[in-house]
Amino acid sequence: MKCLINEIAKKDRAKCLNEKKEGFRRWTKDHITETEFIITPDTRNCALSDTYDCFVVGSDQVWNPVYRRGFSVDFLTFAPEDKRIAYAPSFGISSIPDEFEDDYRIWLSGMKSLSVREQVGASMIRELTGRDAAVLCDPTLMLSRSQWLAISNPAILKPRSPFLLTYFLGKVPRDVRKRIRRIASRSGLEVVNLASLQDKERYRTDPSEFIDYVDSSQLFLTDSFHGVAFSILLEKPFVVFERAGNGPQMGSRIDTILSTFGLESRRWGLVRDYSDIHDVDFSHVPSILKSERNRAL
Numbered sequence: 001m002k003c004l005i006n007e008i009a010k011k012d013r014a015k016c017l018n019e020k021k022e023g024f025r026r027w028t029k030d031h032i033t034e035t036e037f038i039i040t041p042d043t044r045n046c047a048l049s050d051t052y053d054c055f056v057v058g059s060d061q062v063w064n065p066v067y068r069r070g071f072s073v074d075f076l077t078f079a080p081e082d083k084r085i086a087y088a089p090s091f092g093i094s095s096i097p098d099e100f101e102d103d104y105r106i107w108l109s110g111m112k113s114l115s116v117r118e119q120v121g122a123s124m125i126r127e128l129t130g131r132d133a134a135v136l137c138d139p140t141l142m143l144s145r146s147q148w149l150a151i152s153n154p155a156i157l158k159p160r161s162p163f164l165l166t167y168f169l170g171k172v173p174r175d176v177r178k179r180i181r182r183i184a185s186r187s188g189l190e191v192v193n194l195a196s197l198q199d200k201e202r203y204r205t206d207p208s209e210f211i212d213y214v215d216s217s218q219l220f221l222t223d224s225f226h227g228v229a230f231s232i233l234l235e236k237p238f239v240v241f242e243r244a245g246n247g248p249q250m251g252s253r254i255d256t257i258l259s260t261f262g263l264e265s266r267r268w269g270l271v272r273d274y275s276d277i278h279d280v281d282f283s284h285v286p287s288i289l290k291s292e293r294n295r296a297l
Helices: 002-031 046-051 098-109 119-129 145-150 174-187 207-216 225-233 251-260 274-278 285-296
Strands: 055-057 084-086 163-167 190-193 219-222 238-240
Touching: 002 207, 098 119, 119 251, 145 207, 145 225, 163 174, 163 207, 174 190, 174 219, 174 274, 207 225, 219 225, 225 238, 225 251
Parallel strands: 055 084, 163 190, 163 219, 219 238
Antiparallel strands: none
């Protein structure tokens, strides 16, 4: 009976994840123009070089070998070296595993222009290639609050009463769950867990609804880099937790963004009491955002 229950739960989770992916595909179709062809490590298409002035790579953890397993396309190896540009890609880890070092050294050396989104990433590039890479802001930060809200949609399941939003991509330890309930109780807020499979309907949230959830919340608790990024963009009181679990630690990106915007105090360990949780000064953020965007451009 236990095996049967586990199998049913497994299929239920898989169905929920597929439905979430489908929501992302629909969002992508509406908002992102994609080519009809697919580039692989074997692609050698001269017409591509003739058609485009440059090729740009820049995405969340696109250079993380744990996830991508050293995928050469992520370093634009199909394009001429003088047209390869990296705009703020993320490694998501603090060191390159030995098995990938040689390939990464060659691929990074073949980039015309190099930038990353975390300070640790710049240090790794310097160690591997001797090159200096600029640390630039995440691409999501290049758009304004009004531009993001323009493509948001009201979340169908959003509470009518004030709520506390959580978005944890790692495990949520029992003591953290207890603290969240305590914070919500003291603040008079309903708890909405956006990345929990315990709430299958909200787990299916697409990017447009995600923006609305963050913007509508009274407090946002997360272990996610982009949770922090959208909290800053939308000037939403937030607290960031360390990522729990046995997987690779990805705090370097969060370290960089908190330092850039002078918001290091928003780490859970530095929030001294419950009154501090809701009290965030964002008055200095617009000028920093303007400066970072100009530097990136």
